[in-house]
Amino acid sequence: MTLNPGFIDSQATVFDATLLMTRLGYHHLPVIDEERVVGIITASDLMLAKKNDPVYLVQHISRQSDVAGLSAVAEKLPNLLVEWVGAQTRARQISHIFTAISDAITTRLIELAIEKFGAAPVPFCWLGFGSQARGEQLLGADQDNGLLISNQMTETDKAWFEKLATYVCDGLNACGYVYCPGKVMATTDEWRQSLSGWQHTIDRWTRSPTPDAVMRVSIFFDLRAVYGDESLCQQLQGYMLRQASKNSIFLAALAANVLEHTPPIGIFRRFLVERNGEHRDTLDLKKRGVMPIIDMVRIHSLANGLPQVNTHERIAELVRQKVLAIADGRNLEDAFDYLMQLRVSEQVKQLTRGDQVSNYYNPNNLPELGRKHLRDAFTVIHDAQEAVRLNYRSGL
Template sequence: MTPELLAIHNFIRECLPFDQLPNAVLEKVVSNIEISYHSKGSQFGQQNLADGLRIVRSGAAELRDKNDLLLDRLAEGDSFNLMGLNADQPGIKASLIEDALIYTLPEIPYQQLRTEYRAFDRFFSSQRSRRLRRAARHEPVPNDMMRPLSDLMSSEPLTVEPTTSIQQTAIMMSERRFSSILVMVDDRLMGIVTDRDIRSRAVAKGLELQQSVMSIMTSEPLTLPPSCSIFDATLFMMQRSIHHIPIVEDEKVVGMITASDLMLARKDDPVFLVQHIGRQSSTFELKNIVSAMPDLLVQWVNAGIRSHQLSHVLTALSDAITIRLIELAIDQIGPSPVPFCWLGFGSQGRKEQLLGADQDNALLISDEVQPEHQHWFSQLAEYVCDGLNECGYVYCPGDIMATNDKWRQPLNTWLKTVDRWMRTPTDRAVMEVSIFFDIRTIYGDNELTKQLQAHMLKHTKSNSIFLAALAQNVLSVQPPMGIFRRFVVEQNGEHAHELNLKKRGVIPIIDIVRIHALANGLFEVNTIDRLRALVDCKAMTIVDSRNMQDALQVLMQLRLTHQAQDIIKGQSPSNYVNPASLSKIVAKQLKDAFGIVKDAQQGIKFKYRQGLG
């Protein structure tokens, strides 16, 4: 190549979707490129439909529809094809808002590429949101523990009719070497019988072996869907001390999974760490386990666990540590005088926790509590919060912890507190209630949490003033993007020239999704679950929901990748990234994600801000 063509080649190969083309094909593309310079204000419209694909080498452009509505802004590396755009929506034109150098790939070679390369064609068949979706999902193969149960389950479980005798059932299990058998009527699951049931419910009790197997079966057994991950299934079985789970889809049994099956998964995976946590006898021992988590994070990121799965894993570990500390506290101070539940807020409540999270917790106590019981709960809170701090989950800077009397209350007091927040949505109340709405039972009586959550949702759904106050909070932090799709970075301080991915990207998405969920009375707390539920209740389109999911995935994946790099360098993991260090492809994905957040914030502004009058 000549130096001129080599410069074009080096630029084009960093642009989406040319990065997916073989090098030989890319060289041919470069030989067809036409170069032109255009001044600010130049337009491309109906007269240019057959010109081909334009790639912005430098400068900036806008795409507008026939009503002059802004559709998108394009910067260096972005491309557009007017014929394709106008095929779906006639009247679209492009205007340069800066002097620009444009590379043009003529229509014929452009269409040939689309015909020959499916991925290339799919990129241009989609708009910005769908391109982002593809980028968000272009990730390594997931860790084995994140595979679905369908990859591991036995698809032909052993079955028996309810009238079969205990003896005949045992014979069938012995002959086939099965440790469990399903009791079925046609396609309907009635129950399950295991080796242990035969030992403890029949032989040990001297039952007549000709009795029906129904006399020893477990009726209406717990089930899981085949899409459930191996990790979640192992955790589910461990927490309930069961060893056999029927796999059910669309109310039909499609397989069986056993504890032995799950042991085939790698033993160095997170679920075994959760089990190990549950066996520790002191805070010191728990701290030793947590100290290894940064190295494990690097291992899990390198193994290809996706960001939402990894945050789920880290939350499960945090839950396990909290539960074990509560159990150790009860061993010391005795059993609870009345029912209670330990609440997790924020990222722990949403199951979206990463390393370095501080504490956000509370105690929700039954209204049966008496004044003399308060000391027991104070002792519990102090033991657990101190233990969490020792394990690296530092005290909450805002003192939102169970050690604070304000966050350790009976149900009735919590209900009154919520009512006060709703009536007077001060800045402090909005901040506290935003955390409080991301609520989950970590330990104890979940019925108390359900009552509290139902009360909150009942009031938020129809409270336009409170929703407007939440909207104002949602709009207080804007994505770090300038008018020409340039990153707006910190200007000084420790993180000069860097972006805060959490504060400027992840948290706005969480806040946006939360306000929609509250306005529609949804009980879901996890952000992805909320987005799916919003689609189910027709409060959000499938496209908008997927856009938000993919924007969150891109931001979280980049955040985790850079945290892993920080750990490798011996630094504390942070939420900052220097955009100058990103490849052009990753930078474009990040810009697209921030663009979706910005568009979603505009929707919040129009939908909820009018409540303030």
């Protein structure tokens, strides 16, 4: 028996307990609340807690030897979301964690593919688009990815990259990142090209901004290197920014797309909710709230040739460049954070009830102050869209 054993307060963190037990060499530690023993924490408890740590998860993913192992890790994400929100983790941090996990799964799938098919014949870069590129993924994200390949690629080399794309996209689907309904994936020829091929595609999109081209551009212009030769991604992004920033007709077409999704608030600041169907009395927080902010910040960034991709980083740079006033930048950030937090909180409630995760939300579930904050967020979006209308629609 240990005389005068150490102890830890019940309000201490898991990190505190780990540090103390390591220093003292203990495998068991009494937990004290107001000078009374209320429990015992063990080394096994700390190991279990560590499994929910994002750093541990990413390391654990890197050690998986097959798709089944990766899928087993991914299956834990809904429960982990509930735990992280319960621990008061903010939506911004949660989205960064989810993105880091999807990056790690993608990277491991590529490594497994290389083990299976052999080394890549020429340099390449696996691209993440959309929310993965921005570092803003949440639960239920589908795939948006592509392959950027060195111009050294020959016709013979193409078969290797097609096999890579199929293996990785199938693996991602098995891990819960479902196939993109619009086929924005490396398995599609248009989203698996050489650097020069991608440059020609950008030229076509910007010269003839059809509705389909604008939709694809809105996904593509948020891009980031997930694996491989990052210099290829930098070259492509630089070319894209040069082509987009000088083309007023293209920016006007992009602005028209941005203005299609207006915030769901009407006269006297009343919420505009769905009137029938399975989503009756609800509104889509992502489509009518989060995405308009992302789209507006993107078009300002493209017009000014800014390389940032994350929405917060874009807003900060737009303020530094005096494209946005300080107050306008803060308002957009606050609105974005509030809507993301509301999405995460509602997703946790849906998971707890056993419902399918969605972005629909009934504003009547909010207290009066919460409804005021939601109205304020939608008003910020409305005002910012008016600025987009004034700045870019004249190009048509």
